[in-house]
Amino acid sequence: MSMPTTPATLDRFLTSAHQALWAAVDDFATQEILPRVDRMESAPQRVDQRIARLLAGRRWFGVTVPETFGGMQAGHVAKTILIHRLARVSGAAAAILQASLIPVAALLYYGNHEQHTTLLPGVADGSVLMSIAVTEPDQGGHIGGMQTAAEWNGSAWVLTGVKAHVGNSHIANLHVVVARTAPAGTRTSKALTAFLVQGDQRGVSLVRHSGKLGLRGFSFGQITFDRVRVLPENVLGEVGQGFDVAQSSSILCGRPNLTAVSLGLHETAVSLTAQYVSNRPRYKGKLADLSVIRERLGRMSARLIMAKILTYHAVDMLDRRLPCDDELIAAKGLGHDLASETGNDAMQLHAAKGLDSDDPIQRIWRDMQTTYAPAGTGEVQRRRLAENLLQEETGENSRTPYSVLHADGIHPPPVAA
Ligand SMILES: Cc1cc2nc3c(=O)[nH]c(=O)nc-3n(C[C@H](O)[C@H](O)[C@H](O)COP(=O)(O)OP(=O)(O)OC[C@H]3O[C@@H](n4cnc5c(N)ncnc54)[C@H](O)[C@@H]3O)c2cc1C
Structure with a gap:
């Protein structure tokens, strides 16, 4: 019997199906993604179109979609395996997958039967590629401050505003857009609504993709909505439920997705550094022989296990x-x-070599910078943890994503046996 390739540290969380998926994504990442990495890195202005098609070919955009709609119904651990193992090879490829899985969660949790029947089979086969557009240029992570608004004109909603840093902005063909639908003074928890907007609808336009520090090949850009007409059947959830839609999907699904991206990058930073110091000559041996270097490596290894x-x-x-x-x-x-602490150690242990723009450790370090902001910055996360610890009632913030779903009788989709 062959030994599983998964680490024993994670044994208690992984079934044999998870182990098989782990091996499959590792193989895919090596065969299909690795050969594309240099090209993506050397062209920061380019959005990679092919990776999404390759992922769609595996039906991995449907990892959480129920089997009745053609999905894998494999759950959050399986989704994490996909993102984590892709990120080990390419943060951008992992980001392309994770960014679309967040709005898929919104559709799963809040979509009605008609929306599920129409859209989920396309999600599962990759023909419907989704984005979620919540953040705005001036309001950043403050959802309650959003200015994008939709007005009811008697037969349809008319949506106008600008969304920023939208993951997969330039390749998605269906956007979940959260907009203000209630008069000023309405509590945020009741003031917003989520809409399903086709990428090619009149009034939807993209700002030209510009290169970012990291995740080259992945687009997280700006989308403008100029009087976009949205029919009532394309409201996702109820009118006034947009805050819950944004919060539960972005946070419940977005947080673990970004965690998985960090983890994959973290793992590669450790292995590249161990390899580097083991091979770099120093005195009569290698850098890895020096106790001061080993002390750093030991810390890196401990952080990765954690x-x-x-x-x-x-x-x-x-x-x-x-x-x-x-x-x-x-x-x-x-x-x-x-991951960031390890990334800094890794860069310092590579010293001048890490400063070469084509050195893999530099790509990993740059990609690591991108996981701080999305799905809640560090400050916002720590503030929320403290509120939970102190059990403070802070209005809309006290409705945690998990409790929102439970209160509404919505549960994450079941995992196939
Ligand atoms: C790779 C990537 C992918 C993304 N994908 C998406 C996506 O798919 N859809 C989408 O809608 N958005 C997406 N975003 C945007 C992301 O959600 C925002 O970057 C995030 O909400 C923070 O907004 P901001 O960057 O404008 O920072 P700001 O909110 O302006 O924050 C600036 C600084 O102030 C701090 N701060 C802000 N508010 C507080 C507070 N209340 N208390 C204490 N400190 C505070 C922050 O922690 C930060 O340090 C993505 C971003 C990135 C980098």
Whole structure:
């Protein structure tokens, strides 16, 4: 019997189906993604169109979609395996997958039967590629400050505004757009509505993609909505439920997705550095022989073990339908922090070599910078954890994503046996 390739650290979280998926995505990442990495890095102005098609070919955009709609119905641990193992090879490829899985969660949790029947088979086969557009240029992570608005004109909603940093902005063909639909003074928890907007609808336009520090090949750009007409059947959830849609999908799904991206990058930073110091000559041996270097490597290894456990523990709780807001926050926030510390150690141990723009460790370090902001910055996460600890009632903020779903009788889709 062949030994599983999965680490024993994660044994308690992984079934044999997870182990098979782990091996399949590793193989795919090596065969299909790795050969594209240099090209993506050397062309920061280019959005990679092909990776999404390759992922769609595996039906991985349907990892959480129920089998009745053609999906894998494989749950959050499986989704994490896909993102984590892709990120090990390419942060951009992992980002392309994760960014569309967030709005897929919104559709799963809040879509009605008609929307599920019409859209989920396309999600599963990759022909419907989704984005979620919540953030705005001036309001950033403050959802309640959003200015994009939709007005009812008697037969349709008319949507106008600008959304920023939208993951997969330039390749998605269906956007979940959250906009203000209530008069000024209405509480945020009742003032917003989520809409399904086709990418090619009149009034939808993209700002030209510009290169970013990291995740080259992935687009997270600006989309403008200029008097876009949205029919009532394309409201996602109820009118006034947009805050819950944004919060539950972005946070419940977005947090673990970004955690998985961090984890994959973290793992590669450790292995590249171990390899580098083991081969670089110093005195009569190698850099790795020096105790001061080993001390750093030891810390890197310990952080990686912690990040792995945090990540898989949180998503395993999600699959088991246990309340896990705090665990998701801790995994996202600490996962990024631990990876960043390791990334800095890795860069310093590569010293001047890490400054070469084509050195892989530099790509990993640059990609690591991108997981801080999305799905809640560190400050926002820590503030939420403190509120939960102090059990403070802070208006809309006290409705945690998990409790929102429970209160509404909505549960994460079941995992196939
Ligand atoms: C790779 C990537 C993918 C993304 N994908 C999407 C997507 O698919 N859809 C989408 O809608 N958005 C997306 N975003 C946007 C992301 O959600 C925002 O970057 C995030 O909400 C923070 O907004 P901001 O960057 O404008 O920072 P700001 O909110 O302006 O924050 C600036 C600084 O102030 C701090 N701060 C802000 N508010 C507070 C507070 N209340 N208390 C204490 N400190 C505070 C922040 O922590 C940060 O340090 C993505 C971003 C990135 C980088």
